[in-house]
Amino acid sequence: MFPARRHRATAVGAAVVLLVVAACASERDVPEVPTVSIPPAPSPTASPTPIPEPSPEPTFDREARSIDDPASIWVVVNKLRPLDPIDFTPPDLVTAPVSATNPATMRAEVADALVALFDAARVEEGIELQSQSAYRSHATQSTIYANGVAANGVEYTDRFSARPGHSEHQTGLAVDIGVPGGECSFQACFGELPAGVWLAENAHRFGFLLRYPDGAQPIVGFDYEPWHFRYIGVELAAEMHEQGVATLEEFFDLQPASDYAD
Numbered sequence: 001m002f003p004a005r006r007h008r009a010t011a012v013g014a015a016v017v018l019l020v021v022a023a024c025a026s027e028r029d030v031p032e033v034p035t036v037s038i039p040p041a042p043s044p045t046a047s048p049t050p051i052p053e054p055s056p057e058p059t060f061d062r063e064a065r066s067i068d069d070p071a072s073i074w075v076v077v078n079k080l081r082p083l084d085p086i087d088f089t090p091p092d093l094v095t096a097p098v099s100a101t102n103p104a105t106m107r108a109e110v111a112d113a114l115v116a117l118f119d120a121a122r123v124e125e126g127i128e129l130q131s132q133s134a135y136r137s138h139a140t141q142s143t144i145y146a147n148g149v150a151a152n153g154v155e156y157t158d159r160f161s162a163r164p165g166h167s168e169h170q171t172g173l174a175v176d177i178g179v180p181g182g183e184c185s186f187q188a189c190f191g192e193l194p195a196g197v198w199l200a201e202n203a204h205r206f207g208f209l210l211r212y213p214d215g216a217q218p219i220v221g222f223d224y225e226p227w228h229f230r231y232i233g234v235e236l237a238a239e240m241h242e243q244g245v246a247t248l249e250e251f252f253d254l255q256p257a258s259d260y261a262d
């Protein structure tokens with residue numbers, strides 16, 4: 001027992017001496033240590049940061065407006081979805097104060113959006129646009145369709161011209177857009193003009209949809225019409241643009257409408 005005790009006493013004594021020496025040294029020579037900047041230690045990645053509960057994505061309410069009511073800006077009209085009533089007349093038709101070859105008649109909300117669209121094309125790109133056809137009554141569409149059939153037959157006419165009651169132009173929400181001078185008016189080549197390119201890329205910002213995209217005939221029922229824009233409101237247009245969904249039929253999970261039922 002004794003030897004062990006003696007060893008411990010010696011060790012304690014040595015420790016005290018060392019401490020005193022160290023203390024004296026630190027008082028005498030104040031830092032001559034070159035300062036070295038030490039990068040901050042990386043925050044430990046392994047620390048269990050709690051993964052937040054995925055907050056539910058705010059989902060777009062597809063039922064916020066009717067797609068059946070012809071007075072709704074979301075109404076879907078195609079070869080399988082006639083307007084109801086078939087001779088529907090929009091409630092608030094006005095003439096949009098824009099360059100036009102035919103009366104730029106359309107619903108008031110659409111007129112405001114069209115003015116903003118045309119202004120933006122002019123300001124942003126120096127592009128002048130023109131309304132070439134807008135609201136068409138059931139009677140007018142009947143005449144247009146009948147003339148088409150008389151000249152070219154039913155099959156050909158149905159590719160380009162809606163039967164009365166099936167035209168978006170009867171809703172007061174559709175506008176055929178061209179350029180002053182009429183270059184490529186109502187022709188596929190309009191889509192390649194600067195005006196057509198700009199419209200395809202920017203119409204959604206103002207609530208318009210290029211309603212009959214290239215290659216979508218089996219879904220929408222009409223050949224490519226880069227001039228035909230349908231007002232659906234900024235909210236829906238932005239959502240479709242963001243999702244990359246090109247047609248109303250796909251967005252609302254509707255039956256493709258390549259042709260009339262009868």
Ligand SMILES: [Zn+2]
Pocket residue numbers: 169174175176227228229
């Ligand atoms: Zn049209």
